[in-house]
Amino acid sequence: MKVRAGMMRWWCKMSDPILEFNNVDIEYQTRGDNAVHAVNDATFTIDEHDYFGLVGESGCGKSTIADAIVGGLDDNGEISSGTIRYKGTEIQNYSESQFNKEIRWKEISVIPQSSMNSLDPVMKLSQQAVEIAKYHTDLSKAEAIDRLRELFDVVGLSESRIHDYPHQFSGGMQQRAIIAFSLFLQPSLIIADEPTTALDVIMQDQILDHINSLKEEWEISMLMITHDISVVFENCDTMAVMHGGQIAEAGNVVDLFDRPRHPYAILLQNAFPDVRYPDRELAVIEGHPPQLREKPDFCTFADRCPWSIAECYEGAPDPQSVEGDEDHQAWCIRANEMDELAADHLTKPAEGRSILEDIQ
């Protein structure tokens, strides 16, 4: 039985926040007067040394959140309200040069979905390390190459491959090289945006193992973005579920696993295989999220929700604290009725102890 150190820490004491999203709205301007209100009133906190999972289906706003954190929104995107605090400092109005000087690589680095987008195909990996070092550090060429060598060792790549070109690596090896680069300037927070999507299942497991092993050795925090809720349950300490540009539920993974309170989180959990119910038929969540041409003043899951009522369309939901679960919130006006409403979809943890501890 394995109980993760992070989980123990969560139960014992909350650490300081490293990243705080407070009521953040992000919109993209499109042709004519139209806008896409991609993220609305998003509020969540990532604590130091926590692995935080952000989960939701395609288009719900996950990558927009990641881009906003590192000042990488597309040119037509902007944070129209709210604050993003990194280590207590507001960064939502930072200029491009401030992000480059103070945040990117040094403080926050990104492991993207596809290594193809971040490794330069015409440069040897060692040259790429030298370039990063030249731009962001005082390291000499030899020191930069030594550093890459050490990091290749950390991620299980042979040091002898540092002078290879990216195309000489398999997809899994490229992704490991990206992880090595993400550690290059010893950041405090790594954003992993669907880091295993492009890989086969065995390679996915290996990469997630590597990402996990960084936790104890490097004391980093992680924002892990995925559409697969089971990846979050297995690898993270805390999490948020997003739907249609709104945060639906947030809290620690054990609470969300054992007592999901937002209908979308409940149905999403039923849509993935679960070791507790190997024979269960996987649920399908019917319908689609709405087009967000205006800031939604309703729950964006209401049309798809089996338990929605007229009030769900009468204002964007405020967060409800879940009874008995400190720091567990659901943005659903019926959150505290779910034990009765969704009884067929929920099970109680066996004898007060979560099975998730064994899975992790």
Ligand SMILES: Nc1ncnc2c1ncn2[C@@H]1O[C@H](COP(=O)(O)OP(=O)(O)OP(=O)(O)O)[C@@H](O)[C@H]1O
């Ligand atoms: N540059 C852009 N201009 C207009 N709309 C955009 C732009 N970038 C993203 N969007 C829209 O914003 C919404 C959120 O997109 P985003 O990529 O953040 O979602 P996601 O949850 O990360 O999806 P995926 O898992 O497919 O990457 C979507 O409706 C998307 O079409």
